[in-house]
Amino acid sequence: MSESFEPLQNDLLLRAARGETVERPPMWVMRQAGRYLPEYHIVKGTNDFFAVCRDPELASTITLQPVERYAGLLDAAIIFCDILVIPQALGMTVEMIDKKGPHFPDPLRVPADLDKLRTTVDVKEQLGYVFDAITLTRKKLRGRVPLLGFVGAPWTLMSYMIEGGGSKMFIHAKTWIFKYPEESKHLLARITDVCVEFLAQQVVAGAQMIQVFESWAGELAPRDFDEFSLPYLKEIAERLPKRLRELGQEPVPMTVFAKGAWYALEKLCVSGYQVVGLDWTHDPEEAYKVAAGRVTLQGNFDPNILYGGRKAITEAVERTVPAFGNGKKGWICNLGHGITPFVDPEDLKHFFEEVHRVGGK
Numbered sequence: 001m002s003e004s005f006e007p008l009q010n011d012l013l014l015r016a017a018r019g020e021t022v023e024r025p026p027m028w029v030m031r032q033a034g035r036y037l038p039e040y041h042i043v044k045g046t047n048d049f050f051a052v053c054r055d056p057e058l059a060s061t062i063t064l065q066p067v068e069r070y071a072g073l074l075d076a077a078i079i080f081c082d083i084l085v086i087p088q089a090l091g092m093t094v095e096m097i098d099k100k101g102p103h104f105p106d107p108l109r110v111p112a113d114l115d116k117l118r119t120t121v122d123v124k125e126q127l128g129y130v131f132d133a134i135t136l137t138r139k140k141l142r143g144r145v146p147l148l149g150f151v152g153a154p155w156t157l158m159s160y161m162i163e164g165g166g167s168k169m170f171i172h173a174k175t176w177i178f179k180y181p182e183e184s185k186h187l188l189a190r191i192t193d194v195c196v197e198f199l200a201q202q203v204v205a206g207a208q209m210i211q212v213f214e215s216w217a218g219e220l221a222p223r224d225f226d227e228f229s230l231p232y233l234k235e236i237a238e239r240l241p242k243r244l245r246e247l248g249q250e251p252v253p254m255t256v257f258a259k260g261a262w263y264a265l266e267k268l269c270v271s272g273y274q275v276v277g278l279d280w281t282h283d284p285e286e287a288y289k290v291a292a293g294r295v296t297l298q299g300n301f302d303p304n305i306l307y308g309g310r311k312a313i314t315e316a317v318e319r320t321v322p323a324f325g326n327g328k329k330g331w332i333c334n335l336g337h338g339i340t341p342f343v344d345p346e347d348l349k350h351f352f353e354e355v356h357r358v359g360g361k
């Protein structure tokens with residue numbers, strides 16, 4: 001399939017992910033295709049969020065929006081989709097409610113609810129629209145920048161499936177891990193299987209690198225992270241390259257982003273991923289020391305720096321780039337979490353320009 005794609009003109013991201021020395025740091029931003037862009041609202045219109053994800057033409061158009069707006073500044077595209085398509089593939093109903101976020105009308109509340117899930121998931125059948133969107137996006141990109149695929153990590157997905165949406169207290173998900181640890185692990189294992197196949201098929205469709213989002217790692221105590229998150233993150237890193245070889249594909253660089261798991265940085269550095277994403281609670285210099293060249297780090301500007309005005313953005317860039325080895329090795333520039341809806345796209349442009357100025361051409 002990949003022979004039908006044009007050659008990559010900008011492989012900075014892939015080289016940095018492999019730990020090579022680069023002329024300047026590659027950069028992209030989590031949630032770069034989204035609500036802060038006026039052109040996103042124009043294309044999305046009144047369409048349902050998941051209907052847009054399921055429409056390869058719309059999803060690819062939105063994926064390309066930041067690449068086009070920030071041409072020459074942005075070094076990656078990330079496919080427009082959502083982590084919650086896996087619970088859908090497992091048979092759950094997920095709605096995206098405007099200005100509120102995801103909602104599961106029928107969450108898993110007790111282990112007997114596991115019977116509501118599909119026992120076998122035909123990933124190609126259930127999530128084929130994602131693969132079509134990826135292939136179409138690769139064509140439309142014409143090699144300008146690499147395309148990232150992604151997946152939600154098992155603990156984060158399990159939490160959504162049990163809580164039924166976003167949560168502040170995690171009462172239900174925590175009830176599961178503490179009261180029903182074995183059933184929790186059974187669910188995590190089932191989600192992991194789907195994650196591996198979903199990522200593999202994304203690569204077959206044209207994704208050139210992948211990221212695993214463990215957005216709710218920070219809700220777990222370190223020992224619970226070791227039991228309910230890390231083993232499944234590691235399993236994905238171990239199984240994906242094997243599955244890709246089975247499918248006749250070369251392995252691609254893999255990023256793990258375990259938000260809030262600052263306590264686990266050392267363990268994440270040896271978890272099988274080439275890139276470890278950092279949220280903004282890490283000190284860049286300390287993290288760079290811990291990584292010690294074993295992995296490339298990604299991050300970690302506070303997304304809210306983009307509300308601080310041009311001067312604050314410049315100062316943050318001037319402070320951060322030197323802390324990550326001057327951006328020449330072992331660093332992918334990104335925010336420490338997704339960009340938020342009220343950012344002025346021109347302020348993000350200033351951020352990118354400053355990283356170019358400080359990080360070198």
Ligand SMILES: Cc1c2[nH]c(c1CCC(=O)O)Cc1[nH]c(c(CCC(=O)O)c1C)Cc1[nH]c(c(CCC(=O)O)c1C)Cc1[nH]c(c(C)c1CCC(=O)O)C2
Nearest residue numbers: 030031032033034078079080081082083101102213215338
């Ligand atoms: C936890 C999570 C979700 N989705 C995702 C995560 C992991 C990253 C993180 O920790 O933020 C991942 C995600 N969601 C979206 C992408 C697309 C690619 C990108 O530009 O990064 C990616 C990578 C689009 C989206 N996913 C969503 C939107 C907004 C939809 C809209 O209202 O138009 C977009 C552009 C909706 C969504 N999806 C989710 C929530 C909580 C929400 C609502 C609140 C919010 O937007 O922050 C679940």
